[in-house]
Each structure stands twice: as C-alpha cells, then as structure tokens.
Amino acid sequence: MSNEKRPYKGGHGKPGHAGKPGNGKFSQGNSNQGSGQGEGGAKRKRRRRSGSGAGVNEQNRQQSQNSQRTQNQRSQGRPQKWDDNSRGDKKRFENRGENRNDSRAESRTGRRFDGLTSVERAARRAKTEHDDTKRGGGGTSQRNKSGHERNRRSMSAREFSAAAPSARSRTADTARATVFEVLRSVAESDAYANLVLPKAIRSHRLDHRDAGFATELTYGTLRHQGTYDAILRHCVDRPLEKVGTTTLIVLRMGVHQLLNMRVPAHAALNQSVSLAREKIGAGPASFINAVLRRVSERTPDEWYELIIEDAKDDTERMALLASHPAWIVRSMRQALVAHGRPATEIEQLLEADNLAPVVNLVALPGLGSLDEAREQGAVDGELVEGSALYASGDLARLESVREGTVRAQDAGSQLVARALAAAPLDGTDTAWLDLCAGPGGKAALLGAIGVQRGASLVANEAAPHRAQLVESSMRPLPEDSYTVLTGDGRQIRETLRKNASALPGSIEPGQLFDRVMVDVPCSGLGALRRRPEARWRKSPRDIAELLPLQRQLLDAAIEATRPGGVIAYVTCSPHAAETQNIVAEVLESGAVSLLDSAAALREVALHTEGANGESVSVLAGEKDPGHTPEIKVKKGAPAVKAAENPTTAQLWPHVHGTDAMFLALLRKN
Template structure:
C-alpha cells in the first residue's frame, strides 16, 4: 500500500495535502421556516400584508398543521417585535442594519425571534437560521448570520430590553418595553393615561379567530355546535380555536371571519331609528360589514348597496355576499365621487380608510410600517368621505362613521371639523365644505345603542360622552371608534 496520501484524507477526517476542504452538505431548510422567510420577504420587499402573504404561501405549499402553526408564529412574532429585534441586531452586529442585504436582515429577524421569544434551544435556533441563510441567500452570508445571532443569544429578551431602555423614562421607556414606535405609544398614553400599558401589551397578544353568521342564512347555535364559543356581546359572533374553513357555514358563505368590534358597530347602526329605505356600505371591502348589514337590512325588508373603490376588494365583497339570494348590489365606485344620487340612503356605513392603529394585534407589521405623517395624509380623504356620506343620506337618516384607529386626528377631531363646518362654524374653505353648509347634523349618543358593552363611551369635543371607543384590553376587540350622525 502506498504511503503517499496526497489527494487523500488524513486520519481524523482532515483533508490531506492538495485536497480542497468540502463543507458538509447543508441540511434542507424545513418548510415552516422557508415559508416564514418567503412571507417576510413579500412584506418587506413587496409591501404585502403579513397574514395575506403567509396565507397564500400556506395554501400553495400545503404545509401540515404543525408546520403551518410554526410558520404563523415566526411571521407574526417577528413582525410584531420587528423594531425591537432590529435594535438588538444592530447592537449585536455593531453596525446599522441598512448596511446589510435586506434578505439577510429578514433571516436575522427570524433567528432573533427563535432565540429570544420561543422555546427553541439556542443552538437549534442559530443553526436553523444559518441553514436558512445558506439555502435562501448563499453560503457567503452564513458566517455573518452565525456570528450575529450568537451575540444576540448572549442575553435574554429582558436583558436586551434593559439595555435598550437604559436612560429612558416615561413614554419613551413604555415604547421600548411594549415593542411600539414612540409616536404610537404617545398616542395611547395621551388617550388612556395609566391604562396605556395594558392597551399596548394587548397589541402583543394574537387574537383568536372570531366568526360571524350572516343573519337569515345561519345562526350562532350552528357555530357553537361545531365547537366555537359565543362572543360576549355580539349576538351573531363566536370565537373558534382552529381553522374557520373547517366549518361548513364558513365554506358555504353563511358565516365569515370578523372581529367582534366590527360586528358591534354594524349592530349599533342597525338599532338607530331611521326612515325606511336602502342602506349603503360606502367603503365595503373586504365585505364583512356589508354581509352582516345585508342580513340585518333584509330582516326589515330593506337592502344594501356595497361600494368599494378598489376592484380586487370589490371582488372580495362579492365573495362575502355570495350566499345571499338575490346577491346584493356591489359596485366599484369612489365614495368621494358618488355613483349614486344624493339623499337616498336611510343608513350609511362609512368604515373609513385609516392607519389601522386599532388592529395592531391582527396586523403585526403595521406598527412599523406606518409613520406619523400617514395620519395627516389620510385625514383629508376621511373628511371627504364623511361629507359624501352625509350628502348621500336622506333626511332623518343616520351615518355611522367608523375607524379601526383611536387616533384623535382620525376620530374625534375629524368628526368635530366636519360637523362644525356643516353648522358654518368651521374655518375650512373649498368646494366640498361650501357645498354642504346648512345641512343639519345631530351627533347621537352612540354608546346608548350598545348598552350591553361596558366602559365603551369616549368623550366628544362638545363636553359629552357620545362616541364609542372599543379597546383590546377592555373588550377583547379591535380598537374600533364609532360616531353616529343623524342628518337633518
């Protein structure tokens, strides 16, 4: 036997002279982590919503229940604490994350969530992130991912929060400790005072799926018999632990998924005395409120017109209404330029486009996506839509102005501006404001139409408590705002 080992392997597995070291084959990345990574890339590179991006991936790849649950936790948890993880990763890397490839940053975020917030052994969490980086991006970045995450793992989450919040006080400290941008934490603190901590903490608890029946097509007992639990206040809702699509009522369109807060604001509108006549859902996408309102209206022998400016969302409305026969009217129309005559609707639901600060528990990426200036950008549109809703309502009819945001600029300030302008007291000028002067609007006592819901009254600008404000920490719902306006 020749003693020449050139090109061979030395004892102990080391490469001999002239032999190039070949790294061991990398383990295949498990489907859950790859699905989470691909969903986050869609969010950060394509502006997708996290839940929709992941849902599409899960549908196409048909992950089993265990992998789907892991992918969901990775996407939701990583998105929810993204700002916190970014600060930790920048400290561990010793450089700003903007200096790294965006895809690498998403791998690091997934790894940080596993290391700091999940019951996964550190070595397994780091190794899985390294494998994901090597497979999805390339071997050249694996050393960086490994080094940064090992530094992250040197402390637990509380230890990192102590470092990040060192030297801060008040709202700034609250923002760090609750994983929110400062401007959102300040908004909550201004509205709730000492209650802000509970509200911000509630944003970090993923909600259970809430269902709603379509009145006239199904009743809640059917959902309860299938394993759901009745909601506390809405007579049409039930909470389900599991996949809603497993229920026949959901598959057939006789029930759908809808937060209890959204059910309650629709219910309040239906309870107000108003003349007989058609109802309008003015910004109807994706169709949950339109479906509930249709059942409530048809019980009175009336019907609903659903309008939505975005064609793809109008399609979602049609799908939500598909079980009703005949199907209610759905049109693709801009509410600021109505495709219908003025003064024809008895009830108008305006769930206005907003920042969505009240739905952060369901849309975890939203808190880091929005900026304070987004509020200023939305307010003119909200005002235009509210003016249009009022002009669309017949005398004695009622408008429900709804936002899934508690921000004052999108709620109480907006309503005050429009109402006072109608009375000729405002300072705003422009064709829309001049056209509606002289229309009388009465601000109704909205909480009185939800007497079963405790502690839901919010002060109005005229010294009363005529607005409704729901909160996750108080009511277990999204932070829905409601003002009810009767048109004179």
C-alpha cells in the same frame, strides 16, 4: 581515449556504462570490467584507488553489503530492520521507489500519480477551494473600524453567496421556510401577513402543529421587530441598514425563537443557519450563526435592561420595550385621554397590541350557523350575538366558511355594523348604503340584517380589486337584495346616477338613503394586533394626508342620506385627529347631530344578569366605551335638538379585546 571504457561516476548502485572497443554500442558492467585496457587506464585506476577514490569505493562496498542484507531478509520472509547505519539508505530507498512510481505514472498519463480515484481527486479539489475561500482567498479583503480584516462579500440585490456551494446542502424545516417566504413578501412587496400566511400554510401543506408554529413565528417576529432590532444593534458590527433584507429577516426570526418561544437555543441556532444556507447562502449563514450566538448569551430580561439604558425619556423606553414607534406611543397616549380614559393605561394598550388575537367568527343572520364551528372546537363569543371564538386551525376546512355564510370578523367590526342597524330611526327604512365597503365584511353583515328587515343594500368601493372582494362576500345573499358598485365615494351621487338600472328593486334612482355606513380609510392604528407590520409602515405624514379624504367622504355620506337618516362614521383607529376632531368639525357645521353611540353599542352587545336580576350589557360599567366630546356649533347654523346623551364610542384591545374601533352615530338634520 576512444578505446577506453569510461566508468560512470554517480548513480546509487546504478551500473556503470562503458564504451566497447571497435563499435559505438554501450555495454553494462562495473568499473572493473572490460577488455583492452591500456597503460594509461591502469594508472588512472591506481589513482582512483588512492585518496578520495578509495573512500568512494569503500562507501560503495558498504551500500552493496546493506542491499545484499536487505535482499536476504526479504527472501527469508523476515521483517526488514533498519539500523542506525542504514537510515540514509532507507531514505534513499524510499525516495527511489517513490520517484520511480511517479515517473512511471507521469509517462503513462502525463500527470503526477497521487493514488486517488477521479472522484476522490475532484472532492479534494473542492475542499481545497472551500478552504481557500474560508481563509479569504475567495473574496475581497476588507477591514472593519478596528482594523481587523474580514472577508465579507458585498451584498448583491439577490444576496446569494457563491462561496462554498456544498454548504447549502443542509435544508431548513418546512415551517420556518414558510415563515421566511411570508416575511420576505411583507418586506419586499408590502404584503399583509394575515392575507399571505394562510395561503402559504395551505401551499406547503403544513399540519396543525407546524401551522401553529409558523403563525406564532410570523406574527411574533413582526410584532417585536423594533425590540429585536435594538438587540441586534448590540450584536452586529455595522448599521442594520447595511445588513441585507433577507439576512435581517432570518436574524429576527432567530431572536424571536431564542427569547420568546419555547425553542431550545441549539435548535434555534441550527435551524436559522440551515435556513440561511438554503435561502441566502453560506456567507450570510456564518454571519447569522455568529450574531445569534451572541444573542443567546443573555436572557430576555438582561437584553431589555441593556437596550433601555440609552432611552432619552419614558416614551422612548416604552417604544423599545413594547416594540412600537415612538410617535405611535405618543399618539396612543393622547388618544386615551381624548376618549375619556387615563393616560396611565398606555402600557396596557401597547401590551395588548402585541398579543395574538383569537379569530372571531360571525354567522350571517338568517343565512349562517355556528354549529359546524362549535363541533370543531369554537366557543361562543363574549361580546356580540352570533359570534364565536375559533382557535382550531385553518378556517377553510369549515364548509360554512367556504360557502360564505360564516366569516372571520373582529368583534369590534360586528358591533359597529349592528349598532348602525339598531339606531333609532323615524320614517322609511328600506335603503341602506355602505360607502366604503371593501373588503366586504361589514357590508355582508349589514346586507344579511337588511334582508331580514326588508331593506336593500348598495355597497360601493373605489378600488376594483376590493370591489371584487365585496362581491364575493355578498354572494350568499339573495341577488335582488344588494348591488356592488365601483366608484369614488366622494362622487357617490354621480356613481348612483350612472348605475341607476343596477340598483336593487326597493331603491329608486335618485333616492336618498335611510342608513349609511362610512368606514373611512384610516391609519389602521387600531388593528395593530392583526396587522403588526402596519406599525413599521405608517408615519405621522400618512395621517395628515388622510384627514382631508376622511372629511370629504363623511360629507358625501351626509349628502347621500335623507333628512332624519342615520350615518355611522367609523374608523379602525383611535387617533384623535381621525376620530374626535373630524366629528367635531362636522358637528360645528350644524348639518348633523350626534346620537348616543355608546348606548347603541351597549344595546347590541351581549347582556348578562345583574345582581338584582336585571339585564346588564357586557359593555357597561368599566367597559363603557362612551365619551361625550365638546360640541361647538358655528354662529348662524340651524338650531339642533341635541340627543339626550350625545356620545361617541371607542373600543380598546386592552379593555374590550377588540380592535380599537371608533363609532360616531350622526343624524342628518
């Protein structure tokens, strides 16, 4: 056996190997080659030629012929043709070539050769990982209430998805990104949009058109938040409380664009998804895309009809449609009645709260001019002298605004400040006080009027940072005409004593004041047009906590006023508890008497020519803000000569186009 040449059984066309006699080397050849065969080898060869061995040889011959035919076709330059009999050979040929190439690649690199460059291979791996993540391989499997599986990661504090990082390459436009930053500050830092938005617009250098878009999107999203949340509850498979803050911000922005702005649906969807991918992550972006598509399937009217189906009463219905908390709807209805207006005006009032207010400018008397603003498109105001309506973009572009001689101030605030300055007064009129002066708008206007009339002003503010704002507001005035103090208004006498040397020259230490403004901290329900986020932050408990402070500040103002002097009790809220009830309490004490506050407002408002040529105030007739409250005087209180027509005054957004400012002019007895 050691001298026999053994044929190789197997291998497709692969040469057999046989041992050569006399040495240990192998020679290549077929099974018929070799020398020195013995008789035993011949017998074995004959046996192989018979039976199954003959079939194998016949197959080998057929393969050899096919291979030869293929080789001839290649050599002649003709295309290869594979007949039915050679299909198996074709497959073996292709497999053999692939295996051979793979084997060579493995031997050189240690890895299987895939025909890709390193960059292409990395891209393919990234796509595979992304596909696995989309199928749920990258997250924890969760099931919803219906038993359907969903792979939604839990929201971390940052709410940023690590899945599919390449999907975050799409960026949102700058205007929407600016709005997102502002709304995030409002939601997470309790910022006020009217303070944050102008800075953000300047920081991102938005042009006039984008600034207008960002302003509408910011305030519109905040105003209609309650309505939009009611709509989203019909589109989200979980409570909104479990949706992340930033995700909810983008959803509300998207709903506002879809339902209340002239933004095409495809643009609103695309930009919302892009914003989410850039600011939050790919996972929330997909969720936002699905939810907003559901929102886009209905018209605004269809959504409004749907969300009020389950309203329990008329108050809840109005709360949903007008996007106000139900308790505010009830309070506003009661306030209308308390100030002498019909309760049926409630829908008009709520609607006015959701209208974007026009910026009102005031030129400080004797110091400022509205000419520059008029050149930039401002038009004269319709309620009060020295005011203008400005709708031409960033106020900081006006030099007069930068200098402080022209300021942004609601017409209602201008009216109450001017009314205090114009109230009839006997005796001296040189010492004026603003007890709660921050941020300084009314103080600056009062101070400028005082300069013209030879009066000096002390502006007091409890919060140091707000006192700095007052100082900035007063800077255009002569330095010797005012003093800004920082102290608790309830201890104003003590604050004045400690700062006696800092008082203006015309005010002596210990001197009582002739006119006192006390614009008390309040719920701010009258300024919901300008601060729409306030409606979602306030609660009835806040009002209850403010009432003692308001009464204490009014008592301190009365104490700081000389007999015969005038106090202006002012709130930016029409809530009866903060207005009529406080005034009624102090009137019952007999310390003060109520003046005709409405007449004072009518006097300082603009006048037009009547039908008979007479001068008529724009606050007369249906716009008369006056109301005569029921006045009760405690037994034993000194007899007081009441004013001829004692009234309080309440301005309204839906009637006068101002904040809902309340004014009660009181004379110290």
